[in-house]
Amino acid sequence: MRFYEFESRRIIELAGIPVTKYGFCKTAAEAREAAAEIGGPVVIKSQVLSGGRMKAGGVKFADSPEEAETHAADILELEINGHMPRGVLVDPKAEVKQEYYAGVVWDTTAKCPLMLFSDMGGIDIEQVAEEHPDHVGQGHLVSALVDPPEFRAKEVIAGAGVSGRALTRATPILTRLARLFRDYDMTLAEINPLAELADGSFVALDAHMEMENEAVGRHEQLLREHLEIAPDDTRETYEPSEFERNVAAIDAADHRGVIQGRDHGFTGNLGLVIGAGGGSLTLTDAVRSQGGKPANYSEIGGNPSVAKACGLAKQVLEKEGVEKIAVMMSIVSNTRVDIVARGVIKACLELGRDPAETIAIFRIPGAWEEEGFKILERYGVEYCDRSVSMWEAAGRAVEKIQGGAA
Amino acid sequence: MSILLSDDFTFIVQGITGREAVNLTRECLDYGSKIVGGVTPGRKGREVHGVPVFDTVAQAVENHGEEIDGSVVTVPPAFTKDAVFEAILNDIKLIVIVTERIPRGDVAEMVQLASLRGARIIGPNCLGLIAPGVGKMGGIGGPARDAAKAYAAGPVGVMSRSGGMTTEISSSLTQAGLGVSTAVSIGGDAIIGSTYAELMPYFEADDQTEAIVIYTEPGGRMEAELAEWMAENESRLPIVAFMAGKFMDDEEMKGMSFGHAGTIVEGKEDTATEKIARLESAGIRVVERIDEIPDAVKEKLGVTA
Numbered sequence: 036m037r038f039y040e041f042e043s044r045r046i047i048e049l050a051g052i053p054v055t056k057y058g059f060c061k062t063a064a065e066a067r068e069a070a071a072e073i074g075g076p077v078v079i080k081s082q083v084l085s086g087g088r089m090k091a092g093g094v095k096f097a098d099s100p101e102e103a104e105t106h107a108a109d110i111l112e113l114e115i116n117g118h119m120p121r122g123v124l125v126d127p128k129a130e131v132k133q134e135y136y137a138g139v140v141w142d143t144t145a146k147c148p149l150m151l152f153s154d155m156g157g158i159d160i161e162q163v164a165e166e167h168p169d170h171v172g173q174g175h176l177v178s179a180l181v182d183p184p185e186f187r188a189k190e191v192i193a194g195a196g197v198s199g200r201a202l203t204r205a206t207p208i209l210t211r212l213a214r215l216f217r218d219y220d221m222t223l224a225e226i227n228p229l230a231e232l233a234d235g236s237f238v239a240l241d242a243h244m245e246m247e248n249e250a251v252g253r254h255e256q257l258l259r260e261h262l263e264i265a266p267d268d269t270r271e272t273y274e275p276s277e278f279e280r281n282v283a284a285i286d287a288a289d290h291r292g293v294i295q296g297r298d299h300g301f302t303g304n305l306g307l308v309i310g311a312g313g314g315s316l317t318l319t320d321a322v323r324s325q326g327g328k329p330a331n332y333s334e335i336g337g338n339p340s341v342a343k344a345c346g347l348a349k350q351v352l353e354k355e356g357v358e359k360i361a362v363m364m365s366i367v368s369n370t371r372v373d374i375v376a377r378g379v380i381k382a383c384l385e386l387g388r389d390p391a392e393t394i395a396i397f398r399i400p401g402a403w404e405e406e407g408f409k410i411l412e413r414y415g416v417e418y419c420d421r422s423v424s425m426w427e428a429a430g431r432a433v434e435k436i437q438g439g440a441a
Numbered sequence: 442m443s444i445l446l447s448d449d450f451t452f453i454v455q456g457i458t459g460r461e462a463v464n465l466t467r468e469c470l471d472y473g474s475k476i477v478g479g480v481t482p483g484r485k486g487r488e489v490h491g492v493p494v495f496d497t498v499a500q501a502v503e504n505h506g507e508e509i510d511g512s513v514v515t516v517p518p519a520f521t522k523d524a525v526f527e528a529i530l531n532d533i534k535l536i537v538i539v540t541e542r543i544p545r546g547d548v549a550e551m552v553q554l555a556s557l558r559g560a561r562i563i564g565p566n567c568l569g570l571i572a573p574g575v576g577k578m579g580g581i582g583g584p585a586r587d588a589a590k591a592y593a594a595g596p597v598g599v600m601s602r603s604g605g606m607t608t609e610i611s612s613s614l615t616q617a618g619l620g621v622s623t624a625v626s627i628g629g630d631a632i633i634g635s636t637y638a639e640l641m642p643y644f645e646a647d648d649q650t651e652a653i654v655i656y657t658e659p660g661g662r663m664e665a666e667l668a669e670w671m672a673e674n675e676s677r678l679p680i681v682a683f684m685a686g687k688f689m690d691d692e693e694m695k696g697m698s699f700g701h702a703g704t705i706v707e708g709k710e711d712t713a714t715e716k717i718a719r720l721e722s723a724g725i726r727v728v729e730r731i732d733e734i735p736d737a738v739k740e741k742l743g744v745t746a
Contacts, residue, residue, distance in 0.1 A: 141545060141631070141632070143545075143631050143632050143661055143662055143663075144636075144662050144663075144665075144666050146548070146549050146552050146553070146632050147549055147553075148549075178553055179546065179549035179550045179552075179553050180550050180553050180554060217546060220544045220545075220546050222545070247544050247545060247546075249518070249542045249543065249544045249545075249702070250544035250546070253519070253544075272696050272697065297697075297699075299693065299697070300691060300693035300694055310605075311603075311604075311605045312603050312604075312605065312629060312699075312700035312701050312704075313601070313602065313603020313604075313605055313606035313629075313656060313658065313685055313700055313701070314603070314605050314606060314609065315699070315700055316603075316658060316685035316686035316688075316689075316699060316700045316704070317606065317683075317685040317731055319686075319688050320685060320686065320687045320688055321730070321731070323687075323688055324687075324729070324730075332699065334700065336605075364605075365603075365605040365606055365608070365609035366591060366605070366608045366609050366612055367583075367605070368580065368582060368583020368584065368587050368588075368608065369580070369583065401583070401587065402583060402584070402587065421612055421613075421616070422616070424613065424730075424731060424732035425609070425731050425732070426730045426731050426732045427732065
């Protein structure tokens with residue numbers, strides 16, 4: 036789950052990391068008030084879940100509350116990379132002496148979080164690591180099992196070549212960042228820039244946090260009470276399509292088995308009723324590599340009911356431009372072949388379509404296959420068992436649909 | 442031989458009274474595995490397919506009278522870390538975590554405690570492992586009859602990020618007359634207990650294994666880690682790899698997860714194209730099509746097709 040900047044700031048504030056006195060505003064009038072309260076020059080920043088804000092004109096400076104209001108009005112209307120802002124953040128324009136970077140990420144190979152620190156803040160850390168590796172300090176938390184100790188944060192900061200008061204002041208900040216990363220199951224926690232002001236104090240000027248989706252359920256207090264995020268505000272990277280919403284609703288209506296459907300980025304004529312995780316990836320590639328044009332991606336697993344398999348097949352068949360469907364899976368042991376066969380045939384019949392014409396190929400070997408194949412035979416649907424590979428089955432489906440189109 | 446499992450290998454099932462656990466207990470017993478107990482708090486005194494149920498792992502160990510080799514953990518995600526800690530601290534050395542949707546912070550803690558206590562974790566989000574003719578631990582391959590059909594004993598070690606594809610690939614090796622030494626469903630999450638590179642030494646030490654097949658996906662650094670392992674070790678084992686999810690390299694698929702939680706392209710290092718290049722530079726044969734695997738293995742083994 037991705038957080039907006041104003042939420043990320045609130046998270047680090049709760050963890051005891053100093054932030055500037057900022058205001059989150061939903062209207063231009065509120066921005067004017069916030070600027071007046073702050074007094075002096077301010078920055079107006081678009082609150083949008085997308086990078087490249089500065090380049091897109093989503094960050095502007097104002098010397099007066101009136102100017103802040105004008106800029107806020109513009110920014111609130113500005114779409115950035117397909118996303119509209121949730122509001123604007125009004126922040127005092129800080130007198131910055133030096134910008135730093137502080138971050139914590141997962142090192143999945145070491146299976147432990149990694150702390151990063153640099154005295155070249157304000158730019159992308161990957162770029163700094165590439166061009167100035169001596170300006171980046173890094174180190175794993177001592178162990179995933181214990182609270183991150185302060186000495187390791189100190190080592191990381193020293194590793195970036197930082198000493199003196201800057202080191203002693205930044206150490207508790209990086210330590211707290213590492214602790215909140217662990218406490219809140221973050222997959223990313225960054226403060227960039229972390230600013231050293233003219234008086235030597237440190238303050239976070241921008242922050243970026245992401246929480247692991249699997250952990251959202253155990254941080255209700257943070258999400259609902261402190262951040263006031265609605266439970267249905269899932270922060271998908273794109274708006275789900277009608278097909279995706281319908282498939283999700285069918286899945287949610289029945290606890291047996293799991294179905295998923297995606298059509299973001301797919302515009303072909305061959306509907307895919309496929310499974311499970313790895314099988315779906317393999318089959319989607321196999322269709323595309325043989326010149327086929329998938330209309331969607333899907334996953335069937337965990338032994339769904341006839342109604343669920345039927346529901347998915349119907350949604351796929353009703354997508355615009357879909358001519359035929361291919362029903363394919365890797366060898367199944369839990370999901371039953373006969374149930375999926377019944378489901379997809381039912382979908383065809385209910386839509387008034389001939390299963391033999393509509394189902395380009397049925398390739399699901401495994402549990403209850405004899406029963407499944409009998410049903411398919413009755414309706415004249417072409418099917419195959421494990422002696423036909425997933426590649427070949429996909430190829431047969433492509434051949435049928437290309438032949439039909441010609 | 443086989444890796445990790447043996448004829449006298451014993452294990453328990455944690456969460457044994459759950460629907461899926463009851464099924465996998467039946468399947469494993471039918472396949473000849475030795476399940477010596479099950480654990481579900483509050484259900485002591487019951488039986489699942491003749492397997493005695495206990496409240497704690499310690500009770501199961503006490504009842505068995507000696508150390509238990511393994512545990513299959515099937516408890517819900519919120520309780521998995523605790524169940525795994527309990528297994529590790531009762532000296533269980535091989536733990537298969539079936540449960541999905543466990544936050545990676547929990548997985549990291551489990552893996553670190555396991556390594557401190559000399560235990561190994563397979564998974565989470567996996568179907569377990571099978572050594573044909575020896576035993577199976579987890580739902581891999583399904584009912585004993587189906588597992589026997591897909592898995593014949595042979596010289597190929599299989600490791601896969603997808604549980605279903607472990608069986609699909611093993612079945613094709615069986616059909617081709619090759620067979621499998623041990624097949625491990627390693628799990629589809631971003632952080633897992635045992636990666637390809639971490640399991641390689643076991644296959645390396647196994648007399649039966651003469652070649653390795655891996656099934657891989659975009660996302661993560663596991664393939665890069667294997668390539669590094671290959672560069673640093675003089676392995677006797679040729680490796681054939683298959684990469685699924687090449688369509689995820691398309692620009693509009695960036696940042697989207699498909700199939701498994703760990704299958705998401707976040708940086709340029711974890712795209713399918715980049716991974717294939719890395720594996721190939723380490724001398725690993727990456728096949729384009731899933732059905733090319735058996736012949737590629739035969740070629741590596743010098744067997745005429």
